[in-house]
Structures are given as C-alpha cells and as structure tokens.
Amino acid sequence: MADLPGLVVTGASGRMGQMLIRTITSSDRARLVGCVERSGHDWVGRDVGECMGGPAMGVIVSDDAPTVFAKAQAVIDFTAPTATVEFAALAAQAGIVHVIGTTGMEGDHIAQLTPAATRAVIVRAGNMSLGVNLLTRLTQKVAAALDADWDIEVVEAHHRMKVDAPSGTALMLGEAAAQGRGVSLTDVRDSGRDGITGARKRGDIGFAAIRGGDVVGEHDVIFAADGERIVLRHLATDRAIFARGALRAALWGIGQKPGEYDMMDVLGL
Numbered sequence: 190m191a192d193l194p195g196l197v198v199t200g201a202s203g204r205m206g207q208m209l210i211r212t213i214t215s216s217d218r219a220r221l222v223g224c225v226e227r228s229g230h231d232w233v234g235r236d237v238g239e240c241m242g243g244p245a246m247g248v249i250v251s252d253d254a255p256t257v258f259a260k261a262q263a264v265i266d267f268t269a270p271t272a273t274v275e276f277a278a279l280a281a282q283a284g285i286v287h288v289i290g291t292t293g294m295e296g297d298h299i300a301q302l303t304p305a306a307t308r309a310v311i312v313r314a315g316n317m318s319l320g321v322n323l324l325t326r327l328t329q330k331v332a333a334a335l336d337a338d339w340d341i342e343v344v345e346a347h348h349r350m351k352v353d354a355p356s357g358t359a360l361m362l363g364e365a366a367a368q369g370r371g372v373s374l375t376d377v378r379d380s381g382r383d384g385i386t387g388a389r390k391r392g393d394i395g396f397a398a399i400r401g402g403d404v405v406g407e408h409d410v411i412f413a414a415d416g417e418r419i420v421l422r423h424l425a426t427d428r429a430i431f432a433r434g435a436l437r438a439a440l441w442g443i444g445q446k447p448g449e450y451d452m453m454d455v456l457g458l
C-alpha cells in the first residue's frame with residue numbers, strides 16, 4: 190500500500206474534490222496522502238473522511254499546499270483559475286504531476302502555466318471523461334468532412350452553481366470543430382447572442398449555455414445544413430467519470446517528461 194503513488198486533492202470540499210477523494214480511496218492503484226483547502230475553511234485541521242460525513246480516513250485537511258505537495262507524486266486540482274495558477278507553481282517546485290480539471294481559465298492564466306511545465310508534468314483538460322474525449326475526436330473528423338454550408342453550434346447544459354460559460358468542454362469541442370475546418374476558433378467564435386444579432390455569419394462556430402438544477406453536464410455539437418442536421422451528444426450523469434479520468438491522468442503523468450499534456454495524450458486518442 191505504501192508503495193502506491195501518493196496523490197493530493199486540492200479544493201477537497203468541492204463537488205469534484207469529494208468525488209476525487211472517494212475515487213482515490215476506493216482505488217487499488219493510488220493512495221490519498223493529502224487534501225488542501227484554503228486558509229480559514231472550516232475543514233482545515235479536520236480528518237477529511239469525517240468532514241465528508243463518513244469514517245476517518247487518516248488524512249487531515251491542510252491549508253499548507255507546499256508541505257502537502259512534498260509528500261506526493263501528483264496533485265489533482267479542480268478548483269478555480271487563480272488557485273490553479275498558484276498550485277502549478279507549487280507543484281513544479283515540488284516536482285510533482287499537476288492534473289488540472291479547472292475550467293474558465295483565460296489566456297493569461299494558461300500562459301502562467303508554461304514556466305511550471307518546463308519543470309513538471311501538467312495534464313489539463315476541460316473534460317476528463319473518456320466519452321467526451323472521444324466525442325471531441327469525432328467532432329474534429331465530422332467538421333473536416335463538411336464544408337461551411339454546415340453551421341456548427343455547441344450547446345451545453347450544467348447545474349445552477351456553475352460559474353463559467355461556455356463550459357470548458359464546449360470550448361474543447363469548438364476548438365476541435367475549428368481544427369477540423371482548418372480555422373482558428375478565435376476568428377469564428379460566436380458566444381452570448383442576445384438582442385438583434387443579425388443573421389448568422391457563414392463559418393462561425395456558435396455557443397449556447399443553459400444553467401439549471403443539478404445537471405452534471407450535457408453537450409451537443411450540432412451540424413446544421415439546409416434540409417438536414419447531425420447532432421453529436423454526450424450526457425454525463427455521474428461526476429465519477431471525471432474523477433476516474435483524472436486519476437488515470439495522474440498515474441499516466443508520473444512516467445512522463447515535463448511538459449503540457451491533455452487527455453488525448455493520456456488516452457492515446
């Protein structure tokens with residue numbers, strides 16, 4: 190057991206934090222060696238199992254990331270962009286793998302990961318599930334096969350607590366569609382339509398976001414032409430799919446050279 194790779198979870202109290210803790214502690218391929226929450230959080234200093242309403246796990250939640258990272262081979266981080274940038278520097282200092290599930294990262298956040306990736310492995314993806322990563326490849330292939338007579342729209346739905354839009358997954362799918370078409374998403378992205386928007390511009394890739402209830406995550410990529418429509422769809426009904434993907438990414442990352450990777454690399458897609 191002590192030989193298994195040691196993993197840390199940041200944002201331990203979050204929806205994904207708790208799912209990751211359950212996934213790691215029920216796996217026979219890794220062990221949980223630390224949990225991090227921000228200073229002042231009422232879980233800090235308490236056993237994480239008890240915080241989650243179950244038996245003690247022997248892991249005390251800490252707000253001291255550098256000390257906890259020093260005991261681990263990888264950290265799995267589903268938090269928020271500013272926190273993730275800070276954790277990337279600390280993971281690089283400790284020389285451990287940093288698996289990033291955090292979405293809503295803007296260009297400047299992503300640029301700040303580059304120095305860390307010269308010293309350590311970073312695996313980052315807007316969606317860690319096998320299904321979505323397969324859908325991403327399919328989207329690229331379908332987009333490559335069709336011309337701009339086919340309008341591309343990405344529609345996503347998530348729970349009422351989600352703070353970023355379009356979702357990280359929607360952007361992954363949009364990027365794949367743009368790549369398939371041989372264009373840059375920045376040049377053709379159309380998100381947040383409201384009011385008199387004018388007719389749709391040929392070649393644009395549109396995004397629409399629905400927020401409500403407890404929806405785990407739903408994504409449609411629609412290819413709409415005159416007289417016909419293709420819809421590629423992924424429905425997530427359980428956050429365990431993301432946690433399993435993140436665990437797989439952490440174990441894969443431990444054997445790699447420093448650099449920035451994504452789930453396509455991990456899954457070999």
Ligand SMILES: NC(=O)C1=CN([C@@H]2O[C@H](COP(=O)(O)OP(=O)(O)OC[C@H]3O[C@@H](n4cnc5c(N)ncnc54)[C@H](OP(=O)(O)O)[C@@H]3O)[C@@H](O)[C@H]2O)C=CC1
Binds near residue numbers: 272
């Ligand atoms: N890539 C993927 O496959 C998936 C990605 N996600 C993404 O993961 C992220 C988290 O989602 P979810 O678990 O639902 O969100 P939650 O809000 O439930 O959890 C976020 C956690 O991060 C902590 N956190 C936020 N900011 C900081 C900070 N500055 N320092 C330390 N901790 C911080 C929060 O602590 P506090 O409560 O104190 O704010 C909380 O514990 C989102 O970006 C989401 O889009 C989600 C699912 C799948």
Ligand SMILES: O=C(O)C1=N[C@H](C(=O)O)C[C@H](O)C1
Binds near residue numbers: 316347351357406
């Ligand atoms: O915030 C979420 O919940 C999710 N976020 C990711 C995203 O932004 O795509 C992945 C998944 O859809 C759930």
